[in-house]
Amino acid sequence: DVVMTQSPLSLPVTLGQPASISCRSSQSLVYSDGNTYLHWFQQRPGQSPRRLIYKVSDRDSGVPDRFSGSGSGTDFTLKISRVEAEDLGVYYCMQGTHWPKTFGQGTKLEIK
Amino acid sequence: EVQLVESGGGLVQPGGSLRLSCAASGFTFTRYWMNWVRQAPGKGPEWVANIKEDGSDKYYVDSVKGRFTISRDNAKNSLYLQMNSLRADDTAVYYCARGEGAVWGQGTLVTVSS
Numbered sequence: 001d002v003v004m005t006q007s008p009l010s011l012p013v014t015l016g017q018p019a020s021i022s023c024r025s026s027q028s029l030v031y032s033d034g035n036t037y038l039h040w041f042q043q044r045p046g047q048s049p050r051r052l053i054y055k056v057s058d059r060d061s062g063v064p065d066r067f068s069g070s071g072s073g074t075d076f077t078l079k080i081s082r083v084e085a086e087d088l089g090v091y092y093c094m095q096g097t098h099w100p101k102t103f104g105q106g107t108k109l110e111i112k
Numbered sequence: 113e114v115q116l117v118e119s120g121g122g123l124v125q126p127g128g129s130l131r132l133s134c135a136a137s138g139f140t141f142t143r144y145w146m147n148w149v150r151q152a153p154g155k156g157p158e159w160v161a162n163i164k165e166d167g168s169d170k171y172y173v174d175s176v177k178g179r180f181t182i183s184r185d186n187a188k189n190s191l192y193l194q195m196n197s198l199r200a201d202d203t204a205v206y207y208c209a210r211g212e213g214a215v216w217g218q219g220t221l222v223t224v225s226s
Contacts, residue, residue, distance in 0.1 A: 039212060041157075048207060048216040049157060060214065092156055096212045100173040101159040 002027050002095050006104035012112035019080045021107045023093035028073050030097070037096035040069055040078045041103075044089040053078065083109070114138035114215050116208045121220030128198050128224070134191040134208030134217060141189040142166070144211045148182060148193045150204035151219075160206070161193065176202075198224045 003026040013019045029036045040053040051060050053069035056076060066081040080087060088111065093104040120132040132148070147162040161172045161182040170182050181194040191208055205219040 037212060041213065048219055049213070050216070051213045054212060054214070090156075094157075094213065099171050101162075103156050103158070106156045 001100055002098045002102050004093055004095055004102050004104035006093060006107050009105060009107055011107055011109050013083045013109060014112050015085060016082050019083050019109060021078045021091055023076045023104050025074045025095055027098065029095050030073065036072065038071070038076050039094045039096065041092045041094060042089055043092065049092065116210065116215055116217035118206065118208050118217045118220040121206065121222045123223045123225065124198055125226050126199060126224055129196045130198065130222060132193040132195065132206055132220060136189045136191065142186050146184060146191045147209045149207045149209050152204040200224050
């Protein structure tokens, strides 16, 4: 199985400041169709996961533009330009290129 | 409104069976792969199974192969997960999800315990 490794696992942040989460995969996530199926999810306490970013850098509908994704091959990053209170929760990267689809361990974004 | 609503969870003894359902609405169900994803208490999500638009292809994570069966009824816009030989480590919230995770249901809790 493809192993997804996130860092850091805990990210204390100050509201209004930027935040960045790294995700590395144990194999290339480039699929045979040329797409890279690396996605980012947010999970607030007591809620279902919500997808924020799909295929590395495309924002889902309704996702604020302070969220951005980048990367290629095996190295990916989620950035929040200015953290707001509603951003607190756990963030997961997920690869959909190889079966089984796998998630990272999660990064808990919390107030410093 | 695009919506997925799971049902069928509950408490079951080890070795028992349970059938989960997911009712889809607000989108063309037949255009999407559908998935079951579970999340054990305090853990990250785990992709369990998925099924092609017409039901012709199905994939399972190794830990549930031979015990779980995913199916769909496109006439009823519904997705199912038949779970047999349940074990304590199957305890989790089970989510129905569309495609590459663009839409999720609220989840249904399955607890396997004596």
